[in-house]
Amino acid sequence: MTEQAHRIELTVNGTLHVADAPARRLLSDFLRHDLGLTGTHVGCEHGVCGCCTVLLDGEPVRSCLTFAVTVTGRAVTTVEGLAAPDGTMSPVQRAFQKCHALQCGFCTPGFLCTVTALLRDTPHPTEEEVIEGISGNLCRCTGYQNIVKAVHRAAALIAEEAR
Amino acid sequence: MKPPPFGYRAPRTLDEAVTALADADGGKVLAGGQSLVPLLNMRLAAPAELIDVNHVAELDTLEADGAGVRVGALARHARVERSATAARVQPLLRRALRHVAHPVIRNRGTVVGSLAHADPAAELPAVLALLGGHVEAVSVRGRRVVAARDLFVGPLETALADDELAVAAFFPAAPPRTGTAFAEIARRHGDFALAGVAATVTVDGDGQAEAVRAAFLGVAEVPLVLDLTEAAASGRLAEHVRERIDPESDIHASADYRRHLAGVLAQRALAKATADALAREAP
Ligand SMILES: Cc1cc2nc3c(=O)[nH]c(=O)nc-3n(C[C@H](O)[C@H](O)[C@H](O)COP(=O)(O)OP(=O)(O)OC[C@H]3O[C@@H](n4cnc5c(N)ncnc54)[C@H](O)[C@@H]3O)c2cc1C
Ligand code: FES
Ligand code: FES
Numbered sequence: 001m002t003e004q005a006h007r008i009e010l011t012v013n014g015t016l017h018v019a020d021a022p023a024r025r026l027l028s029d030f031l032r033h034d035l036g037l038t039g040t041h042v043g044c045e046h047g048v049c050g051c052c053t054v055l056l057d058g059e060p061v062r063s064c065l066t067f068a069v070t071v072t073g074r075a076v077t078t079v080e081g082l083a084a085p086d087g088t089m090s091p092v093q094r095a096f097q098k099c100h101a102l103q104c105g106f107c108t109p110g111f112l113c114t115v116t117a118l119l120r121d122t123p124h125p126t127e128e129e130v131i132e133g134i135s136g137n138l139c140r141c142t143g144y145q146n147i148v149k150a151v152h153r154a155a156a157l158i159a160e161e162a163r
Numbered sequence: 164m165k166p167p168p169f170g171y172r173a174p175r176t177l178d179e180a181v182t183a184l185a186d187a188d189g190g191k192v193l194a195g196g197q198s199l200v201p202l203l204n205m206r207l208a209a210p211a212e213l214i215d216v217n218h219v220a221e222l223d224t225l226e227a228d229g230a231g232v233r234v235g236a237l238a239r240h241a242r243v244e245r246s247a248t249a250a251r252v253q254p255l256l257r258r259a260l261r262h263v264a265h266p267v268i269r270n271r272g273t274v275v276g277s278l279a280h281a282d283p284a285a286e287l288p289a290v291l292a293l294l295g296g297h298v299e300a301v302s303v304r305g306r307r308v309v310a311a312r313d314l315f316v317g318p319l320e321t322a323l324a325d326d327e328l329a330v331a332a333f334f335p336a337a338p339p340r341t342g343t344a345f346a347e348i349a350r351r352h353g354d355f356a357l358a359g360v361a362a363t364v365t366v367d368g369d370g371q372a373e374a375v376r377a378a379f380l381g382v383a384e385v386p387l388v389l390d391l392t393e394a395a396a397s398g399r400l401a402e403h404v405r406e407r408i409d410p411e412s413d414i415h416a417s418a419d420y421r422r423h424l425a426g427v428l429a430q431r432a433l434a435k436a437t438a439d440a441l442a443r444e445a446p
Contacts, residue, residue, distance in 0.1 A: 023171030136265025
């Protein structure tokens with residue numbers, strides 16, 4: 001039996017993509033398999049680890065808990081879309097690099113998307129707001145201290161560059 | 164991990180949605196997907212058909228007035244949590260929502276979905292039960308109101324029929340001279356609680372507690388609402404709570420530990436709710 005395919009139109013990082021996929025296609029798999037955007041990582045596939053986090057119309061969501069067909073017509077930003085068109089890394093990406101906020105990098109795409117939205121909504125977060133903000137993302141390598149530092153550093157970079 | 168195949172419908176109106184539910188044999192509603200999709204990914208559920216209500220704009224509502232807060236089926240946890248009006252009318256809602264999963268999960272998960280899912284360790288069913296709220300359900304057979312005390316039947320089980328869509332939940336406003344509080348213990352912030360309690364305390368003109376009620380989560384199959392007015396006055400609050408509950412042991416915590424937590428959390432929540440009542444009283 002062939003499964004029914006649904007037409008899915010998704011604007012990803014500013015480019016409209018159209019593909020046919022079954023309803024059960026997770027947004028994470030749609031990005032990775034159908035569109036070849038493998039920057040979005042997949043760890044637990046039940047919402048716990050956070051590494052699949054992408055921005056849906058600017059809001060961070062778990063792509064492993066969202067069906068692509070549900071969000072047809074909407075805009076998604078993945079880790080591939082965070083840098084400027086000329087390849088200059090975003091302040092959040094640069095802060096993560098500078099502060100050694102990654103080791104293996106598996107969790108990093110999810111952290112970058114989560115923190116990008118966090119700092120947009122809360123440009124000057126307190127320590128507590130940072131910890132709450134990243135509490136849904138797991139990292140098996142860094143011990144989190146450098147990630148917390150990177151979030152503060154990114155906030156400072158964004159403020160500096162806005163001047 | 165990949166979900167099993169299922170039929171899929173994405174209705175645009177409430178009428179289409181309830182018709183689709185009535186037509187489907189083994190259909191399930193898909194709201195925020197933050198509980199249902201993990202179950203599908205792990206293949207613990209295999210519904211024949213999903214009725215995706217995410218495109219039914221008329222369900223995307225949030226209203227608050229003197230009587231209470233009415234949360235439409237598509238209002239995400241995050242929207243309700245952020246609403247200043249909802250927090251003014253019923254502060255317990257925001258207090259509890261801060262304990263529901265992580266901020267990113269709250270961007271998709273819905274309040275009504277959480278009630279329909281009826282996890283015994285979830286925060287919102289306890290809040291609805293404590294406040295004496297209700298859910299409005301619609302099917303092709305008509306519309307009915309299901310009171311919280313009738314809604315929660317067992318773990319992950321509600322009184323909603325297979326063809327019924329919960330269109331909204333109503334959380335009554337805090338009465339005068341009443342304070343609220345929420346307290347829970349989880350392994351990590353954002354995890355499901357080992358035990359938790361939502362409490363309301365009403366004080367009299369002299370600032371003495373005249374009505375004390377609490378709803379417990381994680382210690383019974385459904386939210387457990389207790390009138391603690393006498394127990395609080397007797398000074399045996401924690402003991403009284405421990406005598407009244409019969410929690411289960413699982414890999415997260417033993418029954419004894421849960422019983423212990425329930426007593427401690429009740430004391431904390433009552434103290435906070437009393438302080439809240441007095442602060443609301445103060446001019
Ligand atoms: C990592 C993680 C941690 C979490 N931690 C917590 C926590 O600490 N506390 C907590 O309370 N929750 C927690 N959740 C669950 C979360 O709150 C869900 O959002 C919520 O339980 C379900 O809402 P939903 O909109 O996502 O529903 P869905 O997942 O779409 O649906 C859940 C169930 O309810 C039914 N349903 C949904 N909407 C309706 C409707 N309108 N009418 C009839 N039936 C309906 C569905 O058919 C399904 O059976 C967590 C989830 C994750 C992934
Ligand atoms: S892969 Fe989505 S949260 Fe882990
Ligand atoms: S850097 Fe390896 S998991 Fe975070």
